Amino acid sequence: MTYSLPIPILGFAAYSGTGKTTLLEALLPMLTKAGLRIGMLKHAHHNFDVDKEGKDSYRLRKAGASQMLISSRNRYALMTETPDAESEFEYLLSRFDTSKLDVILVEGCKNIAFPKIELHREVVCKPWLHPNDTNIIAIAADTKVMETDLPQMDINDLDSIAQFVVSYVESAQQPVSKNKDAACCDTLSPAFLSVQQGQEKILSLVNPLAETETCAIESAYGRVLADNISSPVNVPQYTNSAMDGYAIRGDDLERDSYKVVAEVMAGHAYSSPLQAGEAVKIMTGAPTPINGDTVIMREQATTQDDNVSFGNANIKAGQNVRQAGEDLAIGSDVFCTGQRLASPEMGMMASLGFGECSVFRKLKVAIFSTGDEVQAPGTPQQANSIYDSNRFTIMGLLEKLGCDILDFGILEDNEEQMIQALQDASEQADVVLTSGGVSVGDADYIKLALDKLGQIDFWRINMRPGRPLAFGQVNNKPFFGLPGNPVAVMVSFINFVEPALRKMQGEQGWQPLKVNAVAEENLRSRQGRTEFSRGVYELDAGGQLTVRTTGKQGSGILRSMSEANCLIEISPAVDTVKAGESVTIIPLQGRI
Ligand code: AMP
Numbered sequence: 001m002t003y004s005l006p007i008p009i010l011g012f013a014a015y016s017g018t019g020k021t022t023l024l025e026a027l028l029p030m031l032t033k034a035g036l037r038i039g040m041l042k043h044a045h046h047n048f049d050v051d052k053e054g055k056d057s058y059r060l061r062k063a064g065a066s067q068m069l070i071s072s073r074n075r076y077a078l079m080t081e082t083p084d085a086e087s088e089f090e091y092l093l094s095r096f097d098t099s100k101l102d103v104i105l106v107e108g109c110k111n112i113a114f115p116k117i118e119l120h121r122e123v124v125c126k127p128w129l130h131p132n133d134t135n136i137i138a139i140a141a142d143t144k145v146m147e148t149d150l151p152q153m154d155i156n157d158l159d160s161i162a163q164f165v166v167s168y169v170e171s172a173q174q175p176v177s178k179n180k181d182a183a184c185c186d187t188l189s190p191a192f193l194s195v196q197q198g199q200e201k202i203l204s205l206v207n208p209l210a211e212t213e214t215c216a217i218e219s220a221y222g223r224v225l226a227d228n229i230s231s232p233v234n235v236p237q238y239t240n241s242a243m244d245g246y247a248i249r250g251d252d253l254e255r256d257s258y259k260v261v262a263e264v265m266a267g268h269a270y271s272s273p274l275q276a277g278e279a280v281k282i283m284t285g286a287p288t289p290i291n292g293d294t295v296i297m298r299e300q301a302t303t304q305d306d307n308v309s310f311g312n313a314n315i316k317a318g319q320n321v322r323q324a325g326e327d328l329a330i331g332s333d334v335f336c337t338g339q340r341l342a343s344p345e346m347g348m349m350a351s352l353g354f355g356e357c358s359v360f361r362k363l364k365v366a367i368f369s370t371g372d373e374v375q376a377p378g379t380p381q382q383a384n385s386i387y388d389s390n391r392f393t394i395m396g397l398l399e400k401l402g403c404d405i406l407d408f409g410i411l412e413d414n415e416e417q418m419i420q421a422l423q424d425a426s427e428q429a430d431v432v433l434t435s436g437g438v439s440v441g442d443a444d445y446i447k448l449a450l451d452k453l454g455q456i457d458f459w460r461i462n463m464r465p466g467r468p469l470a471f472g473q474v475n476n477k478p479f480f481g482l483p484g485n486p487v488a489v490m491v492s493f494i495n496f497v498e499p500a501l502r503k504m505q506g507e508q509g510w511q512p513l514k515v516n517a518v519a520e521e522n523l524r525s526r527q528g529r530t531e532f533s534r535g536v537y538e539l540d541a542g543g544q545l546t547v548r549t550t551g552k553q554g555s556g557i558l559r560s561m562s563e564a565n566c567l568i569e570i571s572p573a574v575d576t577v578k579a580g581e582s583v584t585i586i587p588l589q590g591r592i
C-alpha cells in the first residue's frame with residue numbers, strides 16, 4: 001500500500017512483549033541526533049486516554065466536546081472522540097504536520113500494510129511475521145533467519161538499527177518520478193500490489209469496444225446498450241384505471257348513488273365526458289372517461305338496477321387511477337449508453353415500442369489452460385495428471401457476462417506452441433485469458449512465451465487466494481494470466497477480469513455489490529493482504545445478515561465456491577475478525 005505522504009513512514013512490528021517502546025525510546029535520541037525530525041504514531045488499546053480525570057479538558061470532553069483542542073506555550077493536543085469506529089490509518093497519518101517532520105515512525109498497527117522493521121526476540125516465543133507480511137523490509141532480532149533475503153540486524157545493536165532508519169529516510173527522500181506513466185504496466189514488474197491497485201491499473205489499461213450492432217429486444221438480455229434512450233411515447237399512453245370498479249368525477253363524491261351509463265373494457269373507451277351523477281363501470285387498464293378521474297373498487301360498490309352506490313367507502317378524488325406518462329413521460333431520459341439490459345430493461349424497451357436497440361458487439365474472449373499435468377475431462381485419467389477444471393469455470397463466468405468464448409483447449413508446456421497459440425488467440429479475440437503457470441518461480445513456459453510476445457507484468461497481489469497474476473498486452477489485446485489453483489482462478493476473475501471485461505463491453509458505472517454481515521465465527525486473515533474466504537450469508541431470525549465460512553479454505557477446494565453464496569472480504573488492515581464483528585461480504589448471486 002502506498003500512502004500519499006510527502007515523507008517516509010516506517011513501522012516497528014512485533015508481538016507484545018518484544019520491547020518495542022523500550023527500543024524506540026533508546027533509538028529516538030540517536031535519530032534526532034542524526035538530524036531527523038520524528039513523528040510517532042502509536043496504536044493503543046481501545047480504552048486508552050491521554051487526559052487525566054478531573055482536568056479541565058477531561059471535564060469539557062465528558063460534558064460533550066467531541067473534539068477537544070488544548071493548547072499551551074509548549075504544546076497542544078487535539079483529542080477527538082471516535083465512538084463509532086477507530087479512524088482509518090491513512091486519516092491518522094494526515095493529522096501530522098509533515099512540513100515539520102522527516103519521517104513518521106509507527107509503533108503497532110502490525111496488521112496494516114506499510115514498510116516495517118520486524119522486531120523479534122526468541123524468549124517471546126512468537127512466530128516470525130516476515131514470511132506472511134510482504135511489507136517487512138528488514139529484521140532486527142536476537143537470532144539469525146536463514147531463509148530470507150531481508151537485511152538483518154541484531155535487535156540489541158541500536159547503532160545499526162539507527163543507521164538503517166537514517167539510510168531508509170535518506171533513500172526515500174530521493175526525488176521519485178511522480179509521473180503518471182509510473183502506473184503503466186511495463187514499469188511495474190515484478191511488483192507487489194494491493195487488490196485495489198491491481199484493479200485500478202487494469203481498468204486504466206483497457207478500453208471499451210467501439211463497434212455496435214442492432215439487436216432485437218428479445219435477444220437483448222445481458223447486452224450493453226450503445227445508445228441513449230429517451231421515451232418516444234407516454235407510458236402509460238393514456239390515463240387508465242388501476243382497479244376493476246367504477247369511475248366517477250372527482251368533484252362529485254358526495255352522492256348516495258350514481259347512474260351507471262356505460263361499461264368499459266380494457267382496449268376500449270367511453271367517449272362522452274362523464275356528467276355529475278354518472279358512473280362508468282371500468283376494468284383495470286381501461287382508459288378513464290373524460291372527467292372520470294376517480295375510481296372506486298368493485299368490492300366497495302353495491303349495484304341496484306342501473307345505479308351504483310359506495311356505502312361509506314372513504315373516497316379520495318383521483319384515487320385508483322394511473323396517469324398518462326406516470327411511468328415514463330414522453331421525451332424523458334430512460335437509459336444511457338452503457339446500461340446493461342436485463343429483464344426490466346427489456347420490458348421497458350418494449351413498453352416504449354422499440355423492437356430492437358443498438359448494443360455493443362459481443363466481446364470475444366480466448367481462453368486456454370496450461371500445464372503438462374492438466375488433462376481434458378471426458379478421457380480416462382492418466383497418472384500424475386489432474387482434470388482441467390479452470391477452463392470450465394472460466395467458460396461459465398464468461399457466459400454469465402455474455403461473452404463469445406473462443407476455446408483454445410489445453411496448451412502443452414512448450415514455448416513454440418505457446419507462442420503460436422497466444423498469437424492466434426490475440427488475432428481472433430478481444431481478450432486472452434489463461435490459467436496456470438504465472439506463479440513467481442514457476443518453471444512454466446508461458447512466461448517465456450509471453451516475454452517474447454508482448455508486454456506482460458507478473459504481479460504478486462497481496463491477496464489470498466490468488467496471489468500471482470499476469471497482466472499486459474499481447475498483440476495490443478489485453479492478456480490475463482490467472483493463477484492455476486481453481487479457487488484462485490475464480491477469485492481473481494471476480495476481482496480483476498470481470499470489472500475489466502465489463503468496461504470493455506461498454507458497461508458504465510458498474511460496481512460490485514458489497515454489504516456488511518456479522519461474522520458467526522472467528523475469521524483469520526493475515527496483515528497486509530486481502531483475504532477472500534468463501535462464505536454463506538443469511539438473514540437470521542432477528543433480521544440481521546450473518547455470515548459463516550464454507551469450512552476448509554484451501555485454494556484448490558473448488559467445492560468451497562460451489563457451497564458459497566458470497567466472498568468474505570477481510571481488508572489488509574485486519575488480522576482477525578472476531579465472531580460478532582461486522583465484516584464485508586461480496587454476494588455472488590448473478591456473478592458466478
Ligand atoms: P501453477 O500456477 O501452474 O503452478 O498451478 C497451480 C496449481 O493449480 C497446480 O496444482 C496446478 O496443477 C493447478 N492447476 C493449473 N491449471 C489447472 C487447471 N486448468 N485446472 C485445474 N487445476 C489447475
Ligand code: MG
Binds near residue numbers: 372484
Ligand atoms: Mg502449472
